[in-house]
Amino acid sequence: MQYWLMKSEPSEVSIDDVENLPNQTIEWFGIRNYQARNFMRDSMQLGDKAIFWHSSCKNPGIYGIVTICSAVHPDSLQFNPESDYFEPKSTQEKPIWWCVDVKFERKTKYISIQELRQYPELANMKVLQKGNRLSITPVTREEWQFIMQLVGA
DNA sequence: GCCAACGTTGGC
């Protein structure tokens, strides 16, 4: 099993939004970055776990845990001309953007980015690097276990 | 709202 960190803008999809969905699962739509897409398309496995991170908001940081609950599939919004995520170059035969579905596992105690920066054990986390913009990043087993300790798992 | 860092685009 692999571990991940997935950023979401809470104004678009928050951890509470996912918790309150009827089946508590959501398509991880709208990823329009090749590196992040490739992680989902090529590396993620059913059952992998991910930290749910709120970004571009007042209090960025860790808010919950989700599980990868589907195989990779085309991002449905790329075919919708009404959507901000519409991709005119995509066809049903040759989609450009791929994603997985995630399932709510639990909310955690909020852990701020400032707090995370204090731990030498997490110093190499991609999300803490200066200039980091990638919305999906791998998390090592050691980092994951350390964070689970922090949130009281 | 600022702006550094990074990704993408497109002319050459």
Add this chain to the structure above:
DNA sequence: GCCAACGTTGGC
């Protein structure tokens, strides 16, 4: 295939 210009991300 280079690289300048532009667009976006996201913490602050």
